[in-house]
Amino acid sequence: xxxxxxxxxxxxxxxxxxxxxxxxxxxxxxxxxxxxxxxxxxxxxxxxxxxxxxxxxxxxxxxxxxxxxxxxxxxxxxxxxxxxxxxxxxxxxxxxxxxxxxxxxxxxxxxxxxxxxxxxxxxxxxxxxxxxxxxxxxxxxxxxxxxxxxxxxxxxxxxxxxxxxxxxxxxxxxxxxxxxxxxxxxxxxxxxxxxxxxxxxxxxxxxxxxxxxxxxxxxxxxxxxxxxxxxxxxxxxxxxxxxxxxxxxxxxxxxxxxxxxxxxxxxxxxxxxxxxxxxxxxxxxxxxxxxxxxxxxxxxxxxxxxxxxxxxxxxxxxxxxxxxxxxxxxxxxxxxxxxxxxxxxxxxxxx
Ligand SMILES: [Zn+2]
Ligand SMILES: [Zn+2]
Numbered sequence: 365x366x367x368x369x370x371x372x373x374x375x376x377x378x379x380x381x382x383x384x385x386x387x388x389x390x391x392x393x394x395x396x397x398x399x400x401x402x403x404x405x406x407x408x409x410x411x412x413x414x415x416x417x418x419x420x421x422x423x424x425x426x427x428x429x430x431x432x433x434x435x436x437x438x439x440x441x442x443x444x445x446x447x448x449x450x451x452x453x454x455x456x457x458x459x460x461x462x463x464x465x466x467x468x469x470x471x472x473x474x475x476x477x478x479x480x481x482x483x484x485x486x487x488x489x490x491x492x493x494x495x496x497x498x499x500x501x502x503x504x505x506x507x508x509x510x511x512x513x514x515x516x517x518x519x520x521x522x523x524x525x526x527x528x529x530x531x532x533x534x535x536x537x538x539x540x541x542x543x544x545x546x547x548x549x550x551x552x553x554x555x556x557x558x559x560x561x562x563x564x565x566x567x568x569x570x571x572x573x574x575x576x577x578x579x580x581x582x583x584x585x586x587x588x589x590x591x592x593x594x595x596x597x598x599x600x601x602x603x604x605x606x607x608x609x610x611x612x613x614x615x616x617x618x619x620x621x622x623x624x625x626x627x628x629x630x631x632x633x634x635x636x637x638x639x640x641x642x643x644x645x646x647x648x649x650x651x652x653x654x655x656x657x658x659x660x661x662x663x664x665x666x667x668x669x670x671x672x673x674x675x676x677x678x679x680x681x682x683x684x685x686x687x688x689x690x691x692x693x694x695x696x697x698x699x700x701x702x703x704x705x706x707x708x709x710x711x712x713x714x715x
Contacts, residue, residue: 394493
């Protein structure tokens, strides 16, 4: 048996329980001993009934790093004892319109409709079973307490790929200073951009963003009106319609606006058609991480080694909790006391 936080979607309650250990059911399965598993905004939405997930005895958690505990007979890519990250998403194997055209994230049965930790048992537990195609070796010396961020970064990198080439002197505006906003900023800085502004309503998160050193300027959203120059790239990392509307207002001609945050369904952005036309704005949404998890592992590793970033759990405002402290963790996250919560399940490598 193992410990896990189990979600009951009908009662909308969480409980820490002893549940059976996951088993190797196919020759390609891997059992990962969870070291770290993040708590994502999506998890909060799911718990509040604002995001579709399996409603029967679900173990949440889709941001997993850990150590390979057991492997099926045909697994070659990883072996017992390896440090790994887990990609929670996969396609259906090319059977549907999305997957057959290279878009597994748009799959009607898998993709976001089959995500580990949303539809299959995930990582808020001591162990998790995953097909080997979703398990990625974490390179040395990337630590496991940073490695779990490969999932978030893989989603960001998908957005970055959709954004494409931008001018080296582009003025970048990040809306929201949670972990996602900070990681977007860190990525832009890592790629050589110098003009990165972050706007955030919470003073705690503003001071955190300031301390991170990833951004050139941190503003209260009300201060955006005082900016003399507009912005060329605007990334919504807060899911607040009013913030996106402000972004459209301060967008330069030819700017791109990326809707990255999973906003509550009730948020509606008012887009003035004339402004879209007159400024020739481009605006798009981005969903999960098609073919970017492996790239994100490499990217995270190079960001980790970049002395100009000095990436650390502390800079990113990540706080660790035990599984038993899940109420405190979710409360701190909802209250904006922390930027990111992560369950530190077993941080020691196996002997
Ligand atoms: Zn997530
Ligand atoms: Zn499919």
